[in-house]
Amino acid sequence: GIQVEQSPPDLILQEGANSTLRCNFSDSVNNLQWFHQNPWGQLINLFYIPSGTKQNGRLSATTVATERYSLLYISSSQTTDSGVYFCAVGVGSGGSNYKLTFGKGTLLTVNP
Amino acid sequence: DAGVTQSPTHLIKTRGQQVTLRCSPKSGHDTVSWYQQALGQGPQFIFQYYEEEERQRGNFPDRFSGHQYPNYSSELNVNALLLGDSALYLCASSLGTWRAETQYFGPGTRLLVL
Numbered sequence: 001g002i003q004v005e006q007s008p009p010d011l012i013l014q015e016g017a018n019s020t021l022r023c024n025f026s027d028s029v030n031n032l033q034w035f036h037q038n039p040w041g042q043l044i045n046l047f048y049i050p051s052g053t054k055q056n057g058r059l060s061a062t063t064v065a066t067e068r069y070s071l072l073y074i075s076s077s078q079t080t081d082s083g084v085y086f087c088a089v090g091v092g093s094g095g096s097n098y099k100l101t102f103g104k105g106t107l108l109t110v111n112p
Numbered sequence: 113d114a115g116v117t118q119s120p121t122h123l124i125k126t127r128g129q130q131v132t133l134r135c136s137p138k139s140g141h142d143t144v145s146w147y148q149q150a151l152g153q154g155p156q157f158i159f160q161y162y163e164e165e166e167r168q169r170g171n172f173p174d175r176f177s178g179h180q181y182p183n184y185s186s187e188l189n190v191n192a193l194l195l196g197d198s199a200l201y202l203c204a205s206s207l208g209t210w211r212a213e214t215q216y217f218g219p220g221t222r223l224l225v226l
Binding site for chain 1 (some may be wrong): 145147149153154155156157160168170200202204213214215216217219220222
């Protein structure tokens with residue numbers, strides 16, 4: 001099956017710093033999503049981005065499908081950005097929706 | 113517009129027992145997927161239901177079964193519970209089309225098996 005690798009596994013920042021999280025995947029994908037998991041376990045959708053670039057406030061993401069990687073950028077980080085960030089990819093042939101394969105996540109800690 | 117809901121939020125069971133977890137998809141969605149997340153790991157796909165049928169299945173034993181109702185809500189059943197079944201169980205809903213769609217997750221059910 002498809003492999004998803006996220007880096008770095010852990011990241012510690014001071015409030016106000018910028019960061020880049022990376023997701024590499026081993027095959028072509030139809031679906032790529034970035035999530036933030038809060039301390040209570042809720043997976044919050046950040047981006048649906050199988051290709052291209054998107055921005056939402058301080059967060060932006062870029063997926064280069066031909067090179068099989070995606071980047072999540074966090075600018076001017078805040079303590080509320082702390083948590084685990086997951087990249088998940090989907091591969092399928094249509095007819096029903098695509099199962100997601102998750103990476104192991106990046107644990108981000110933003111200190112005041 | 114209600115998002116994905118799951119019940120119960122927490123559950124404690126003993127080895128050998130059976131458990132049923134429930135999920136209501138986001139309004140307008142007809143596809144439900146279930147994931148298991150062990151502590152410190154990413155979620156792993158269990159199975160997916162669409163049009164009341166299991167469409168895809170991950171690498172989980174037959175002790176894990178499910179059902180989808182005509183209103184698109186879904187249940188996950190786990191029989192003969194093992195200690196290793198302790199995890200966060202997440203439900204995701206999406207719109208079943210011929211192209212990939214965004215999946216939205218519920219808050220999860222935390223299962224502890226003693």
